[in-house]
Amino acid sequence: MVEHDHVEEIAQVLDGQATGRDSYVDASWRRCVEVYGMDPTSRVPAHIVTDSEFRTHREQADWMIGAARSSLQRLFRQVAGQNYVLLLTDAKGVCVDFFGDDRLVDELRGAGLYLGSNWSEDLAGTCGVGACIYTGEPVTVHQDDHFGSAHTGLSCTSAPIYDSLGQLAAVLDISLLRSPSPKSSQNLAMSLVTSAARRVEMANLMAASRREWVLRFSTSPEFLDVDPEAAVSLDGSGRVIGATHAATRMLSRGKGLIGEHIDSLLGLSVDDLPDLMRDRPTEERVVSLSDGGAVFGHAIAPQRPRRAQKDRSTPEKRAVGGVLATLAGSDPTMARLLAQAERLAPTHVPLLICGESGSGKTKLARAIHMASRRRGFVALDCAGAMPEQIEAALSAQPEPGTLLLRGVEDLRPEIVRALPALLDAHAHMRPIATSGHAPGALLSGETLPAALYHRLAGSVLELPPLRERQDLGWLIERLLGRRCGGEMRLTPSARSELMARDWPGNLRELGNVLDVACALAESTVIDLPDLPAAPRPREETLDLEAVLDACNWNMARTARRLGVNRSTILRRIRKEGLQAPQ
Template identity: 60%
Template sequence: MRDRDHVAEIDLVLRGQATGRDGIVSDSWRRCVEHYGLDPARPSPAHIVTDAELRSHREQSERLIAIARSGLDALFRQVAGQNYVLLLADAKGVTVDFFGDTRFEDDLRRAGLYLGSDWSEHLAGTCGVGACIVTGEAVTIHQTDHFDLHHTPLSCTAAPIFDTSGQLAAVLDLSLLRSPQPKASQSLAMNLVRASARRVEMANLMAMTRRDWVLRLSASPEFLEVDPEAAIALDPEGRIIGLTHAAQAALGGSRPLLGQRLDQLLELGVDDLPDLMRGRPTEDRLVRLRDGRSLFGHAIAPQTARLPRGLPLLPGGLSSLAGADPAMQRMLSRAARLACSGVSLLIGGETGTGKERLARAIHMCLPRPAAFVALDCAGQDPAALAAQDWTAGATGTLFLRRVDDLCPEAQAVMLRQLATTRLRVIATSRGDLGQMVRDGSFRADLFFRIAGAALHLPPLRLRQDFDWLVDRLLRGGATDGLRLTAAARSDLRGRDWPGNLRELAATLDTASLLAEGQVIDQTDLPPALLALPPAADPDEDLRAILDACGWNMACAARRLGVNRSTVLRRMQRLGLTPPG
């Protein structure tokens, strides 16, 4: 189709005339012109975010990227030789992971089929990722289905990936630079992305709910244990605390399932789940729904044996945030008690300590699906902030990232805006917000509005579960299956980690690329990029650092940047002795 014919067809759709296009495509064309003000006669190149923006998007999606990696790698191998490109975009439409043939890298970059490309509909027009985000459905946008003339050679098939609370988390897209003319030629691509998205959701649910009962469901006993269609996670009382999108469709329809009791949906309760575990023929594991239908069920018991002894069971994703660190466990227990209270929370801590992860884990404790509305306060324009509309949300979380970066004018607007919302506020701050109030650089009335209760994440250098964190980061993604030598582990323990968990994850990722085989040695570790300046008080946090190092003098000396004898002298002066 020539360019002017394409523009003419879009004009026909805008005038309400049928052209034979899918309803999803026609609706998207109308949005492109009427809502976004896009011009079909003016092609625009691919929208690529900056490196800093890409890092931010990848950091927010790093957990899902790691979980999805092996499945996406398998999918890409499955279509190898057919010139497909595989993209994983976040819920905002930015490509955060990519699989493609490096021989065509320049062509893929120009087409936007590459890392960092933004496929949100308001920028790219009608496209696979953008239409999938808007509709929440799997779609194929084939050649001239695309709104923008720059994209009409492409064929893009996309499927949504939902998180365990039913919110859109990502989009999986399988695209071709050039494809056969019939749209039906992409039916195999559609089947592949749907199946892969379902498996990513399943893997995500299993990773998030290791301490809970999981019931996996299938219409066929043959695939029940190897490739089930749906799954739900349950708390000890049998309430649903997580699910895959297929489970919502199979069991709930339009009725939300989170918080529902298992025995309200199926003719069995949580005490009956052991009868559906391995060891019994799959064809005998029939479960009946209250509406008369039947499915086959496979129950997986909580993996409590893997927990460090003595750690409490915490709801939602809170259990996955710390190992045997007393300060972290006290903080997480407090977070669990506050999670469903509606009290506004202020989370403090250095850059990279995991403040947003904690906020999302608290949000996941809610008993039913709810929105998670995130706002980055850094550089927030007061006028743009005043235009935000949070009045529609009846339940859910308003997450204010880096609230300490609000300018005075934006603070005043934020205070007025918060008076209009019923969303529960969780804010994060890198600095001491209380001191900023005392200094007059942060409004006291806004501080008390967002700080109903305060939680603080300690820096990595003071955490006593360092080895647990390292082992957890080594599971999944490119580092899965790798192990550290004693020398490498000792080197990591002795660093001061100004970038905290984010720096540790990046260090392990880099080391995995440099390592030969399955072992990371000390020589594979990249050097520390930034060292903390010496503390103004040489005795500052000495006990905490010694605790974090297990009272190993050499480790503490490396973190403090002094020799071992200096640590011993300071201990003697302060009267510090090893516990026990």
């Protein structure tokens, strides 16, 4: 359709005339003109949010990206080779995850089918994501269904993703840059995207309900245990505390499900749930609906005994268990980080662990792998790694596992180009990347392309350096016991010296210092002479007193001049017995 005809048809809709298009398209066109004041002839480019805005949207969507990642990977494999691109947007229309052909990246970016693009209707006009957000229903906006002339070549099919409380949480979109003219050509895309959205909702409900009863439904016994259509989660009294959107439609009778007792919705009570577990044939697990119909039910018992009162502690106060608990003592920053790592461990979210050299990035990655209960673990040093090495290592791991990429900032250009395809081809391996650079430096310095960075950094964990940790004393005692046996101990003066050091080498340096001290000590007691000397910053070889005089004994200015911490200057002053002039 030429632009003039498109404008004429929009004018007809505004005059109340029928066009034969879907009603949601007509309604959106009217909003574009009457509410947003848009001009269909203007070729407004895609709206891309700023880097800081994108980080905010991405962080807020972390939980949803984790729930959706497996379904997106499965869907992308289904449409491989057909030039489809998959977008996952948040409820505001901002794309927070993306799967597309690397050969089309520039063209997709130009069309706005990329990370950070905002497809809300008030910015993009009539489009799949915007119409889906507005209606709350699956839609296809095909070619000149789009309002703006910049997007009339696209075909976009979108489905909503609701959280377990019934609120719109995200939109899953499958789009084409070019497609056949008939809108019916996208019927398969509609079927695929709605099925994927349903699976994302199911995965989210299951992840959030490990300590609750879950009742899943299907109209067919064959798919009940493997791909159910709907599900609700229940508290101990049988009250609904979570539901997928399909369950709400199936059971709500025009009102919400949350807070309803299951026996008022179905022909069973909470005491009947054990009869619907896997030990009975699926065809015998029949559940009566209030309208006289019936479905097949699958009940899943709580994975742990229910507690009398829900744990309301904050993540930093909640106890971290398992192998992750061995990584820190009483340090608030580490407690928050490990609580986050514990929640992310069983998900499919790719992780980026940042921190200074020796701060424990690989140790944290291995602990997350162990907590995830995945089987295979492949660790690769990015410096010098070649594509065939990564391909061979991944091909040797047929079961779900973890791929650890150490020093991702050192990836060769050929690896950077090949890695997205390798990750897609081996989607059963969850990537965990480590870097000595800060997250912003990896992007701002163009160390990694944005597409690869966001493929690897589903969530970022930043390890604090040892000098900032409040559990240094605990770490010293723990490493001393591990490296030197249970008999060695530190004198108070030796312990004070270790506590006062800056530890530029972090945990690795601390471990080496304790190894040397244990070897030099002539008894089971480690004293000051047994400790290797601390490395001195190059600038401190200068006459400290002369630098202090030059800075008028201003500690902060002296520290900046020498490139060290203010506390280091104070320690050196005391050690050398220096005194400020009267």
